Amino acid sequence: MKNGHRKMSKRMVILLIFVTSFTLFLQGPNISAAKKSEPKVLVIYTSKDGKVDEYQRSLDMIISHFTTDVTFISSSEVGKQDLTAVTHLFYYGQVASQLPPAFVNLFDDYEGTFVAIGYNSDQLGDQFSFINPLHEREINQLTLTSSKEKKLDLDHQNIVDTQLTKNAEILLEGKKVGDTTAYPVMVKKQNHYYCAFDSMSSRESILFGEVLHDIFQPDHTAKHPAYIRLEDVHPLVDPKNIKEIAKVLKEKNIPYMVAVIPVYINPETGKKYHFSDSPELLKVLKEMQKDGGSIVLHGYTHQFRASETGEGFEFWDVEHNRPIYAAADKPFTLRKESDFGTKAAYENYLNKLQKHERKYIETKLTKGIQELASYGLYPLAFEAPHYTMSQNGYQVVSEYFSTYVGQVQLSDENWGIMDGAPYITSPSFLNGMQLLPETLGYVRPDDPKAVQNIMKEAEIMKLTEDGMLAAFYHPYLGVDGFKKLIEEMEKQPNISWIDLKQMDVQVKADKVGIYTENGEIKVDIDRGGLLLSSSDFSLYYFIQFIEIIVWGMAAIGGLAVIAFVMFAVFLHSRKTKMEG
Known part of the structure; x- marks a missing residue:
């Protein structure tokens, strides 16, 4: 009997090992596939100076809606090794140029999806022999050929006019309104795509993004994420208006955002006002945070030099159109590369300037987070005043916040070059931050048709399946105007209101940690340290x-x-x- 039991025991062990091994064998490919489920994208670009600029960053915002694994490499530096494991390859010829000789056979072994944009497609090998670039044309209307009712009016857009072979499929076509001739804008042959845009803003990218949905096949729900943001709430804001607006939102059970400025500075006297000076407003903000509102840090003072809080540019020297490279009261002349004997000396000079900017931003962010936290207000995202900030600035912000709200500045040369995306995205230049773009604008007090104009923008954003519907409102305009806006937004089909508390949010600063879990705000605060760090808190x-x-x-x-x-x-x- 004992021998019989031993034999049965051995058989059971062998059977268990076999079943376990077989199960792991079957699961192995699935586990591997899960790890590789996120597309790996390489963007090879040709720009004026070989560096990433606003054009590449615009494309970055579009592609990064589908994956966070995006790499940009200049056409002068790319090699075959860079194509390893790439699932989706993009070439963006923003300027016409002679590509390096290596491009003759660079893509011979690449078998994944390949999307070419703009110029130089005729130098990418036989893969793009189905198109013949001719010359430039201007269009002002774009149509998705698979859904003709999806038309997008543009101010004007240059495209590369192309001649196609018979076996190419037209996905997007463009024309001038009133002209019967349509030109191919995006075409396909098997897994090779060509887009004739030479530049792409958030508006032009809406229907391009629709095509990308077909290319990437993301697991998206057919809903339009949306948010309403109450803007420029500082210590001198009348609590009556904001309380009435909050009541409307609570009754409708709509989550929302409140862009808060912790300190108001009187530009004439220099006197500072904190929320501790407005206890009634502070009480209202705490109630809003409890009832569905999420706090967004909107700068610390929202001003620079003698500008008024809410009007000034805190993280950009708008007077000289450059980053904050010197103290507001310090005379400063920005030197050029030609002023230095070597490139290394110039780069060392720029590094010192960026260190000053970093310290300035770090101080502002730390004070803002700490001060709000000391009052029991917990910021879950950041919005730069007037959406202006350098690329170095975004790097700093990403070390404090996981979520960014609004539009983004795309150039370090000109603050006016800014844009958003048609949908939620995590562009690589935001260093891991998720961007919740503002797409609809705001209620302008001098525009009697402001709400109607916002709704026109909403119709455009709905051209893409998960286009963002996001607007902001200044509480000083009163509750009546807000009611009109929110009622119109509620009418939009498939709308899904964003609640920052329901997202994976992380905020950290010295002595303060904030994160979300199961729809609730969690905090880790060294209150004793805060008390000792500031006389204001004490x-x-x-x-x-x-x-x-x-x-x-x-x-x-x-x-x-x-x-x-x-x-x-x-x-x-x-x-x-x-x-x-």
Whole structure:
């Protein structure tokens, strides 16, 4: 019997090993596939100076909606080894140029999806022999050929006019309104695509993005993410308006964002106002945070030099159209590369300037996060004042915030070169931050058709299946105008309101850690350290402590008065009975 049991035991062990091994064998490819499920994208670009500029960053925002694994390499530096494991290859010829000789056979062994954009497609090998670039044309209307009702009006857009072979499929076509001739804008042959744009803003990219949805086949729901942001809430904002707006949103059960500026500076006197100076407003903001609002840090003072809070550019020297390279009160002249004997000396000079900018931004972000946290307000995202900030600035912000709200500046040369994306994205130049773009604009006080114009933008954003519907509103305009806006936004089909608390959000600064979990805000705060780090925080909590004591003494005094009155009544009643 014992031998029989041993034989059965051995058989069971062997069978268990076999089943386990076979199961792992079957799961192995699936596990591997799961790890490789995110597309790996390489973008080879040809630009004016060989560097990434605003044109590549625009494309970055579009592609990074589909994957976070995106690499940009100049056409002068790319090699065959860079194509290893790439699933989707893009070539962006932003300028016409003679490509290096290596391009003759660079893509011979590449078998993945290949998308060419702009110029120089005739130098990419036989893969793009199905198109013949001719000359430039201008269009102002774009149509998705698979869905003719999806038309997009443009101001004007240059394209490379191309002659096609018979076996090429036209995906996008463009024309001038009133002209019957349509030109191919995006075409396909098997897994090779060509797009005739030489540049691409967020508007031009809407229908291009629709084609990319077919190329990448993402697992997306057919909903339009949306948010409404209450803008420029600083310590001197009237709490009445913002409280009424918050009431509307609470009744409708709509989550929202509140862009908060912790400090208001009077430009004439220089006096600073904190939320501790506006206890009623602070109370309203805390209630909003509890009832569905999410706090967004919108700078620390939203001003630079003597500009007014809410009007100034905090992270960009708009007077000289450059990053913050010097203190506001310090005379400063930016030197050029020609002023230096060597390139290394010039780069060393730029590094010093960027270190100054970094320290300036770090100080602002740290103070902003710490101050709000000390009041019990927990910022979950960041929005740069007027959307202006250098690329170095985004690097700094990404070390504090995981989520960025609004539009982004795409050039370090000109703050006016800014844009957003048609959908949620995580462009590589934001260093891991997720971008929740603002796409619809805001209610302008001088525009009687402001809400209608916002809704026109919404119709455009709905051309792409998960286009973002995001707008902002200044509370000082009152609750009536806000009601009109929110009612119109609610009418949009397949709308899905974004709640930052339901997202994977992380914020960190010295002595403060904020994150979200299961729809709730979690904090890790060294309150003792905060108290010691700032006299403002110490004064705020000291005043709160004194108020508690005063209220406690008032309560005790009130109870004493009540007790005295009751005792007096008791004595009077007793005396009356005795006399009776």
